[in-house]
Amino acid sequence: MKIAFFSSKIYDKIYFNRYNTYHELKYFENPLNAESVDLTNGYDGVCVFVNDQLNAEVITQLAARNIKIIALRCAGFNNVDLQAAQKQGIAVVRVPAYSPHAVAEHAVALIMTLNRKTHKAYNRVREGNFSLERLTGFDLYGKTVGVVGTGKIGEAFAFIMKGFGCKVLAYDIHPNPVLINAGIQFVELDELFAQSDVISLHCPLTPQTNRLINSESLEKMKPNAMLINTSRGGLIDTKAVINALKNGKLGYLGIDVYEQEADLFFNDFSESIIQDDMLMRLMSFPNVLITAHQGFFTEEALTQIAQVTLQNLSDFENNQLSKTTTLVH
Incomplete structure (x- = not known):
């Protein structure tokens, strides 16, 4: 899958590139919001973090660009309008327990x-x-x-x-x-x-x-x-x-x-x-x-975040998400 990866940092690239053997990831330093949603043109899904803003407006724009999945590389999903995603038929997955x-x-x-x-x-x-x-x-x-x-x-x-x-x-x-x-x-x-x-x-x-x-x-x-x-x-x-x-x-x-x-x-x-x-x-x-939201910042957590997020994308592509606990309803 072609994935637009938002709010990316050097450590994201290190860990995701280390464990990615299948998906095409394009890293953007920009956060995903109403101003940057055009960057998702031509992609199948987006990978986002805690400060990306996926409100109803953004999700409607994602759907118009044929985005099929929102992959959160975190546990929380309060920054995503789940009702809007469900209405637009966009799957939302997360990493419920990375460390x-x-x-x-x-x-x-x-x-x-x-x-x-x-x-x-x-x-x-x-x-x-x-x-x-x-x-x-x-x-x-x-x-x-x-x-x-x-x-x-x-x-x-x-x-x-x-x-x-x-x-x-x-x-x-x-x-x-x-x-x-x-x-x-x-x-x-x-x-x-x-x-x-x-x-x-x-x-x-x-x-x-x-x-x-x-x-x-x-x-x-x-x-x-x-x-x-x-x-x-x-x-x-x-x-x-x-x-x-x-x-x-x-x-x-x-x-x-x-x-x-x-x-x-x-x-x-x-x-x-x-x-x-x-x-x-x-x-x-x-x-x-x-401290600046570094609680998750360990080798073990970063490894788990990358592995689970990439597996979520593969499971979605293979129609296996219904079997996982990472799908957000």
């Missing part, structure tokens, strides 16, 4: 860095400053950690935190039986907010979870709680979080995703003036740590 440990371990890295301030210590020592002033952390052992969303990533994260000796609470509309059997307690969301010292978000972005963290939910949290988000930026109301940081209600924030990341993440703006005032305000807090 849950990669994202779970990155969430732990954010926790450890925020807590023990290793990023600040690193910079100090490089400048010859060996002072320990203002680097005080806390023992994770014995603390209560709340896990919101217990799919494969949330499950992996919960087991890691249990290994630290934490009390783990979990919330999910479909409680994970593996975690239940491991003795992890599922509670209502309000109880999780009220009891947790650390809260980590591992749920998809849906109409129900959009801005799950808002002024009301922040008020329900413990004073000085730590909030971690490695899932989707839209789970957090950024203005509300900024206010909670300013008034001291929220103690720490670690995010690998941001609700307005589409115009920023995966690009180098080090020589530019960043126009996003909310992001710049977040970056000004000493108790905030931001």
Whole structure:
């Protein structure tokens, strides 16, 4: 199949070229949106990532160009209008579990860095400053950690935190039986907010979870709680979080995703003036740590993403998608 590959980076080309033996891939650095949809002329399908915007308008344009499949090289699909794709007869596939440990371990890295301030210590020592002033952390052992969303990533994260000796609470509309059997307690969301010292978000972005963290939910949290988000930026109301940081209600924030990341993440703006005032305000807090959507970025995850995406395309071409779990309905 001829596939137009959008939002491509060097690492995408390395891993997809390594495992591609059949399909014709054309790499575009452009994101796929209404302005770039003309680039899909002459292709059978598109391969897209988290910040490509496939709304009803774009999907209608894809259908007019005889695009037959949208291959997401990620787990989330909130950026695709599934109803429009179904109406146009375009299949949508994804990579549902490329390496849950990669994202779970990155969430732990954010926790450890925020807590023990290793990023600040690193910079100090490089400048010859060996002072320990203002680097005080806390023992994770014995603390209560709340896990919101217990799919494969949330499950992996919960087991890691249990290994630290934490009390783990979990919330999910479909409680994970593996975690239940491991003795992890599922509670209502309000109880999780009220009891947790650390809260980590591992749920998809849906109409129900959009801005799950808002002024009301922040008020329900413990004073000085730590909030971690490695899932989707839209789970957090950024203005509300900024206010909670300013008034001291929220103690720490670690995010690998941001609700307005589409115009920023995966690009180098080090020589530019960043126009996003909310992001710049977040970056000004000493108790905030931001990474640029790198939770998935491991050898194992990149390998799985390439292999599963390419297999999805082959399965579609061979009329075998109905047998797979990667087809998004």
